């Protein structure tokens with residue numbers, strides 16, 4: 001297909017804050033219609049939903065910037081010519097894969113390009129939780145510093161055992177970054193042993209082993225029916241008392257009621273979360289009443305370079321789908 005032919009094809013971009021670099025790639029090939037609204041912003045979901053209802057009909061591709069679900073209704077409104085949903089995220093738990101599959105619609109995501117940025121946030125969460133940054137920042141903000149040698153003491157990463165649940169791109173990038181912290185031992189668990197683990201000095205163990213041995217437990221798995229609430233009352237009971245849980249995957253990997261109880265009762269030491277349920281977390285949510293939790297507002301991939309790379313990859317997947325070529329990062333094809 002030549003560009004003049006593909007110019008007849010309509011590509012819908014679901015939000016007004018898609019990176020300019022990605023938009024430029026799309027506009028060279030297609031007629032791009034972009035929503036005036038941001039899924040997350042003040043304008044909110046309702047306005048954007050109405051806008052999408054207006055702009056979706058006739059779309060050949062949908063570039064999806066949000067974790068709001070891809071519903072049957074949206075797909076019906078788009079129409080049978082829709083060839084691909086290109087989600088600008090690594091996670092695709094919001095994409096209704098069975099429905100896309102049933103309709104023969106392709107799905108792509110943006111893994112790998114975000115692994116280092118998300119790993120940097122995993123390191124930030126580790127340090128934030130271990131060094132009690134929530135409490136310590138509070139002291140600075142209040143102008144009421146605790147004085148003394150044995151004040152709010154934290155935990156070392158040096159000499160610790162770090163357990164990674166899900167040694168994919170993000171898990172591997174996190175281990176690489178932590179290598180300089182003099183970690184004693186890296187463990188990981190997942191469906192199968194990973195060839196990359198050898199070079200990282202990471203040992204494959206069962207989930208139970210990882211839970212009972214790790215000082216830091218890092219969640220870097222996708223959210224699926226299998227992983228939903230994998231951190232719960234039962235699995236927390238297997239952890240060490242000084243365990244620190246870090247989550248850069250999805251909020252629903254953790255049963256937050258169980259996490260709250262464990263942090264409140266001192267059954268584990270702390271948690272660092274970049275993802276929660278819901279997002280945004282209401283400011284009166286009970287998790288925010290805890291001193292031993294360090295929460296960030298889902299900023300894992302939120303750097304200029306990474307978001308731009310994600311935008312361009314999503315655009316290139318659209319080009320490939322609409323010109324009959326294999327996707328660069330397929331989920332479904």
Ligand SMILES: O=CC(=O)O
Pocket residue numbers: 088089090091092114300301
């Ligand atoms: O959460 C972010 C992503 O899945 O890319």
